[in-house]
């Protein structure tokens with residue numbers, strides 16, 4: 224099963240406590256740890272988490288910097304856990320706008336966990352579904368592929384994964400969005416063609432193992 228999550232509500236969680244938004248993101252990173260563990264235990268095959276959209280570059284520079292630092296720290300602290308749990312870690316999205324230090328951390332984590340097979344954990348950073356569909360469409364056309372061929376959709380999905388620097392991943396079975404909004408926000412638009420959608424008002428820092436269990 225492929226489960227994808229739009230992790231929304233960090234800012235509101237912090238605002239309600241009179242804290243800076245970045246504290247909400249740090250708390251959100253703790254939730255990521257908890258939910259990854261729960262997903263491994265639940266036997267989920269692929270988990271894709273929306274960590275940073277291409278549009279998120281428009282946030283205040285300080286917030287962007289802190290988010291990037293959080294991703295880097297996550298890779299440093301969680302790669303060993305992933306290896307021990309047989310989890311393959313992939314960062315999906317564009318690579319050309321990321322800081323070199325973050326790129327090195329990504330490269331390191333991906334190499335170390337490349338052979339892991341229990342779960343495929345994909346973190347979407349600088350991600351845009353529309354852009355990846357455009358990239359795949361270009362590659363599809365350049366290859367002279369036939370959209371009516373029996374395996375055309377599978378081939379297209381493969382090209383989308385390539386455009387996102389992702390190891391092969393299947394279509395999404397269940398999409399979860401926390402934080403109360405009911406929209407897709409340019410996330411996995413092709414892969415969610417047949418996905419079931421689960422929206423919850425729960426803010427991401429409060430999303431629990433129990434909430435995941437209910438969604439499943």
Ligand code: FPP
Pocket residue numbers: 230231232233234235236244248249251252255273274275279290293294297346402427
């Ligand atoms: C949306 O909340 C969340 C993000 C833009 C970033 C997601 C990041 C994390 C969950 C933390 C770090 C992740 C990793 C992988 C270490 P928002 O700030 O838009 O919330 P709001 O809608 O309440 O303002």
